[in-house]
Amino acid sequence: MISWKKLQLAGNLPARELNTNSATGQITILLAISILFSFGFNAVRSDGLPLIASKNIVEGGQSAADSLLAESTMLFQPVMIDLSIAKEFFDRGVLFVDARDEKEFREGHIAGAKLAPANPGEIRRWASEDDPVVTYCGGGECDLSMSLAVELMGEDWAFSRVFVFDGGMPEWIGAEYPVE
């Protein structure tokens, strides 16, 4: 039988038994168990997260756009795309949603893009939840597009394929792609 008192964490508390009566000992054990089970479960579950969240911006233009738009592509969270893929999507008539505020939208937005409605569910007016949707905002540190994308893919609206054009408006203008 495993005795708590004999439990030692290699490297953490060398040559000293964990004292289960002290708060620090208890915290160490609780955190150790949490780390073990959380990362263990994450490793075996099918929708586990990558340990390091990289701003996984998918690149690669046409071929990447093809596979992202394939019906069989299943997304668990929004996928960030680069300028080349955004342009491919644009050329194929994918719905673009501008997550910035109305004033910025009026000053200029990607041609054909819709201003994000206050209630994200209203995006259903332009696309069904199985249609791909691209969100964007002011680029750089702006995270409105990601917030909107996360919301759209959440349980409430259940969009299945939402993409975030990470470069946003600045990159689009820089490339001199159509705006209005």
Next chain:
Amino acid sequence: MDRRRVSRGVVTSLLKNRWVILIFRIVLGMIFIYASLEKIRDPGAFAGNIQNYQFLPYSLTNLLAILLPWVELYVGACLILGVFVDGAALLSAGMMVMFIVAIGQAIGRGLDIDCGCFKQADSSSVGIDTIARDVVWLAMSLLVWNRQEKTLEMFPKPRVDDPEKQD
């Protein structure tokens, strides 16, 4: 003056009452377990919530999204079952401090983001009320940690002597 002192005395003794502390433990425990389940079910959405706070370096957000719900789950279970109550109460207080700081900086920077505290569906955005809620739970955690009597605790069994001294 006298009456005020008396009523303060009543409140103080109530906050130290072993059964009140037990209720705090159970309430905190249920809150943590409830909060953890949805996050464990959908870690991707929780990672998105964390990223919205723009509080951690982006690359570390998944690590927290994976780990935090399980810490919440175990802390909640420990508080209810009466296992490692000291450690669980301190961890609970530490998490509350972390939540308060994270929400506070989000409000300070004018971020209108989803709290991410409980279910996605409640979609309550962060505000003074979420901070106030966490402050109350922080106080409850500290009262549990600072309890004078141990009530219905399974492990470690309450001892009268100095716990640091035994091997």
